[in-house]
């Protein structure tokens with residue numbers, strides 16, 4: 001916390017912390033994996049870049065360099081002595097004043113790391129399109145990972161979990177498919193991988209990694225709008241994200257996708273992605289920061 005290692009049980013934040021009240025914080029979710037060279041953080045540079053971008057959108061002046069942030073993330077992983085897990089860096093407006101304009105509050109940074117297994121489980125997930133749409137792009141900076149955005153994700157999750165589904169899918173304000181509450185979405189149609197374009201989604205780092213893997217495997221990738229009908233008629237569908245990794249979708253609104261099992265292209269991408277994050281494919285080791 002703010003440059004110091006603090007024991008998990010001793011970590012404290014004042015109740016009159018600005019971000020706690022209004023959601024004006026910027027965060028990341030990062031994973032690190034066990035490799036033969038020790039724990040390795042997946043795409044640390046890209047996560048730190050997005051963290052800094054997100055923080056700037058809400059007026060935070062840089063208080064640390066990229067290197068300082070990366071070093072602090074590495075130090076947190078090391079201090080926890082874990083060989084794989086999840087990392088949560090979060091810039092927040094701290095204790096100083098109330099009122100919506102956060103200027104005048106200190107900018108604080110916390111970084112936590114803990115073990116976290118498969119976010120959506122290991123079986124294909126049953127989804128429902130939520131009645132909550134993703135926040136309108138003119139209401140915010142769509143591509144920033146801001147705490148307050150996640151009220152939208154919480155509402156969509158509560159909506160569909162209460163109806164017995166595993167995960168939500170949010171449409172955008174035009175009625176096209178946007179993403180999951182904490183994941184990007186892909187479909188496969190006639191061998192082509194299709195995913196919604198940037199503009200009304202968080203531009204996922206996993207999404208970007210899958211573009212590169214797909215390209216290397218000769219799979220065509222297209223970023224274009226997906227209608228609800230196209231989604232329901234997909235041959236395959238899956239989520240991508242740091243927490244969810246590659247998670248196959250079996251049903252959407254009770255319609256079976258393909259035969260309800262993980263499809264061949266999803267399976268191939270998942271297999272290669274899993275090997276890449278575990279340091280088993282040399283050409284993708286550029287994505288890994290090993291912790292010595």
Ligand code: PMP
Pocket residue numbers: 029145179180181182183184201202203204205206207240241242243
């Ligand atoms: N969309 C949302 C809303 C998310 O919270 C996440 C998780 N960060 C993603 C997409 C996937 O992004 P990434 O692959 O960078 O984790």
